[in-house]
Amino acid sequence: MNKVLSNKKAIAIFVLPPLILYSILVALPVVWSFYYSFFSGTPGLKWEFAGIANYIKLFKDSNFKAALWVNIRYIAIVMLGQVGLGLALALMFEFWLKRFKSLVRTLVFFPVVLPTVAVGHLFAKIYEIQPNYGLLNSVLSAVGLESLVQPWIGQASTALYCLIAMDIWVAMGFYAIIYYGALLDIPGDIIEAASIDGCNGRQLFRHIIAPLLKPVTITCLVFSFTGTVKMFESALALTGGGPGNATKSLSMYMYNVAFGYNNMGYGSVIAIFVFALCFVGSKLIRRFDESY
Amino acid sequence: MKKKVLALVLMLCLMTAAFSGCGKDEGAQSNEGTSQESNQGSSDNVNTSDFTGEDPQLEKHIKILSIWAEDNDNGILINNILQRYQDEVNPNFSYEYELVSADDMKTKIATLASSNDLPDFFAYESGTPLKELVDAGKVLDIGSELERIGAMDMMNPSAVSLLKNLAETNELYDLPLGLNIEGFWYNKALFEQAGVEAPETWDEFEVVLEKLHAAGIQPLSCGAGDKWGATRLVNAYTVRLLGENAMTAAANGDAKYTDEGYVEGAAKIQEWAEKGYFGQGVTTVDMNTAGTMLCSSQAAIFYNGSWFTSNLNDPTYNLQGEEGIGFFNIPVVDSKVSDSNSYSMNCGNILAMDKEKYDDGTAWFLKYFVEEIGNEAMSTQGTVKGYVYTVEEGEMTHYTSLVLDKIMNAETAFAWYEAKMSSEVSTVAQENVQTLINGDMTPQEYMESIQEAYDLSR
Amino acid sequence: MKTLKKILIKMLIFILCLIETYPIFWMLTASFKQQHEWVSKPAYALNSGFHFQNYIDAWTRGHMSTYFFNSLVATLVALFFIVYFSVTVGFALTKMRWKMRKKVAMFFDMGIMVPIATALIPLFQIYNKVNLLNSRTGLILVYIAFGLSLSFFLVTSYMRALPQEILEAAVIDGCDIYRLMWHIVMPLMKNAVMTILVLQFFFKWNDLLFSMTFISSSNLKTIQTGLLYFETEFGAKNWGAIFASVSMSVMPLLFIYILLNKRVIEGLTSGAVKG
Helix, strand or coil, X not given: CHHHHCCHHHHHHHHXXXXXXXXXXXXXXXXXXXXXXXXXXXXXXXXXXXXXXXXXXXXXXXXXHHHHHHHHHHHHHHHHHHHHHHHHHHHHHHHCCCCCHHHHHHHHHHHHHCXXXXXXXXXXXXXXXXXXXXXXXXXXXXXXXXXXXXXXXXXXXXXXXXXXXXXXXXXXXXXXXXXXXXXXXXXXXXHHHXXXXXXXXXXXXXXXXXXXXXXXHHHHHHHHHHHHHHCCHHXXXXXXXXXXXXXXCHHHHHHHHHHHCCCHHHHHHHHHHHHHHHHHHHXXXXXXXXXX | CHHHHHHHHHHHHHHHHHHCCCCCCCCCCCCCCCCCCCCCCCCCCHHHCCCCCXXXXXXXXXXXXXXXXXXXXXXXXXXXXXXXXXXXHCCCEEEEEEECCHHHHHXXXXXXXXXXXXXXXXXXXXXXXXXXXXXXXXECCHHHHHHHHCXXXXXXXXXXXXXXXXXXXXXXXXXXXXXXXXXEEEEHHHHHHHCCCCCCEHHHHHHHHHHHHHCCCCCEECCHHHCHHHHHHHHXXXXXXXXXXXXXXXXXXXXXXXXXXXXXHXXXXXXXXXXXXXXXXXXXXXXXXXXXXXHCCCCCEEEEEHHHHXXXXXXXXXXXXXXXXXXXCCCECCCCCCCCCEEEEECCCEEEEECCCCCHHHHHHHHHHHHHHHHHHHHHHCCCCCECCCCCHHHCCHHHHHHHHXXXXXXXXXXXXXXXXXXXXXXXXXXXXXXXXXCCCCHHHHHHHXXXXXXXXX | CHHHHHHHHHHHHHHHHHHHHHHHHHHHHHCCCCHHHHHHCCCCXXXXXXXXXXXXXXXXXXXXXXXXXXXXHHHHHHHHHXXXXXXXXXXHHHCCCCCCHXXXXXXXXXXXXXXXXXXXXXXXXXXXXXXXCCCHXXXXXXXXXXXXXXXXXXXXXXXXXXXXXXXHHHHHCCCCHHHHHHHHHHHXXXXXXXXXXXXXXXXXXXXXXXXXXXXXXXXXXXXXXXXHCHHHHHCCCCHHXXXXXXXXXXXXHHHHHHHHHHHHHHHHHCCCCCC
16 A cells, blocks of 8 residues: 555656746745845846845835725635625525425526626616716616716725625635535534423523534635635726725835836835735634644 | 927927926937947948938848837828838848737836847837836937938927926937827817806816706716726816826925825816716716717716827717817816916827847838828828928818817916826825825825825835 | 515515626627617617628638637536546545555645645646647546546545445455446446536536637637737727627536526536545
8 A cells, every 4th residue: 555655656747747847937926026026227238236125125115005995905805705794695595495496506606707808898878877877877867866866986985895795795605605505514413402402592502503513614715715815806907006095005016116216126125024814824724723 | 380380389388387397307328329230231331321311221220119009199190101111212121010018018128128128119208107117228319310311300399398308308208199288178069058168267167067067967977997098187177276296296396296286186087076067976987988978978078188089080989069168277276377279288109119120220110110000190180290291281080189279379388297206106196196086085195195105215 | 464574575686697697698798789779779779680791701700610629628627537537546646545644635635725826836837848839638637637636635525425335345246446436436426527627618518717828829829818809809999899708618518507497407416525
């Protein structure tokens, strides 16, 4: 047995190709980025050593702080929304939905397959106000809620939340399905036993279901975090970062700096910061998972 | 014919006068153009090439990176000329036309520049962005080349002068794709409905806006979604208050962006937003939509440049017909500071050329291009691109001759708001104008943010 | 009381389904609207007649056919390799015995934390130097590389649950490592593979950052970048055509999804993500 499992040649064949690919395209760039962050300008155009100056600049940069705040709010709310609502949906499927189970599950998963730019265009039209009311505003107007009609993605106070709503809408079906699967695995007798013992809905959830769902939750949170920390495509498609910089994420800021201002050095600093953010976030989430 | 010559001469005068106060004229690289061998061994030594005869049909493949789709705006013109050159003049010529979005253009060029892989021709921004490429020695000294191949006289001298001043160079490093004036286009039917006429002074303007608003008409449509549509308005009031050199002075450090006149300029646009002149959610409206709103009578006034005529000449776009849209220059505040013959002018996006790849093959195409584009633009779209053209006036549409008329009347010129700003400052000015319009930032704060970005970038 | 509760729940579910699907329904009907319908009628109005020209415009002028093809090729090829690597490396990392095993596992794990933004600039430089910019291969390679970490993470949890006895039995029967892999392990990993396929498909199909940065020629663009530049193509916002192209990019997916629905959900749910 051991001989088969320690077949060195097989191991090499299996592991080496992806390892090499990964090292060059994923690991190396991170180190490279770190190296770049000590320079300013663009290699080939105007490349100067800047030492720690870039990092100091980062802490004083109000644009950076604004983008960071946008990212944090986005990540927090979207993660909660996607996973939380996904869980809620799954619970509903399991306990309340008697008929049409398959149909509803399919419908709920639809938005997940849409390309993000498409969703962005779609919602831009939904949130529209000038020259014509988009879907949301025209419905509000039609039911007599004219006072609620406003430039949803045109004003800083609501733009980010509209973006968040859009991204939650897209993915909650996905997490619902994952949770639903996990729920199916919980043996029905446990639940029956608990209700016979007098547990009501809330207690059932808190003491039985939640703990059993913990590993799934961790995984979902990791998925969600990975997706949200990027925050680029959907914001670009819906608002382009505006109004002002209300929906401008760190990734977008980095893209601007590196490719728009031709300052790849400073852009790399922001990139390294995003990496650090991702690192800390993942570790925090994993903390909750004992089996790790 | 005569009108044209007069226009050219006037332009030359006013451009030189207006921009002579601009920035420092740095000693630009006055390189000889290129000196490499051409791609296939069929060329003579560059210096002794004779460009007066027939096109030698050199084998050449060029790459063009553009921000206009093949069937839109300048894309049509460029492609027509490329195609004709290949079909009628040089069958050994082939080309690759590539589209990149305007937002990504600078990115692509920057990366291509750093790997010495710039396309033969590429769309770019005149002024400071171009200057960076010039300083790095990446772009061709087009002016010298045009002299060498004998095509310089196809260039409109005012366009040349404008571009040189913007990039602060002694030589011409880019090809204009427009010679535009800007101002307020208005919907005549709506004006009649509200009983107003095109204003000449700023006070009259405010009255007109008020009356339109009272008549239930949206006074202004604005491409605040594209940001620059809004900063143009700030520019308009600022220049009328402070004179044509206002933005240059601030960029030189001779004045501060936070000085009173500049803040007032910003305040004006916020005031209009508060009064509801822009309709709701103007920051979601892009220039295109704003234009269609004017033409479909959903708004009465729209600030844009003379390139707008290509849309106005299109009956599917312009529902108001051949004479339904009028034009008035930015109204005057104090004619001693800035008068009604002073216009905002620019050359639009420009075409720059890679220095490394340039050879005789490219040179012959360049010659053809410069010779053809003036006519192509005028006959196909009725627009002026900054080249000499020979289309007779009787063949022009109403809008085209309207614009030419204004160009003729222009005596002084000034550039757009961000013309003299670096990328970082320009971004701040544009991003924050949306916040300004929404009332989330005071005019003072807006100008301060610009000043801050300016100080940081020094 | 109970019936009231039941009705409320039914309503809730109905509203939920409505929220999830109405925007898509709206997009489909709106894609048949003519330009003036957008202006003259409220947004929620149904289309009056089927203006198919929008679809024709999108397919031809909008080049949706090209973009679709590009997205599909890049995604499918990348998916194939990701799945292949996931199973092989997953197995190697969990079941096989070798010295560096733990370290390599951790190395791959770190990848989950690398956001694309961080690697973008250096990747650009690397690709530039080896001439992989603006190439299908380049895009696929980077898709594969960035899909590995998350997929390994998923697979390893399944692998650990694989009963040792099955493997032992196969070895006793005379299986060498390769047969073990293909004939025993692979089939058992069906659910994991399903999950990876769906997840990675979602990420690759939706990728914008990579394709935006690395691809510049129009005939290599993917759907996302194509859609983003759509407005430039059409000048004035031709919403009908834009929605038509969006619908086109979406319809095949929805169709496949409806067909494979059961399998996909089964894969995701049965024994999935036990953590």
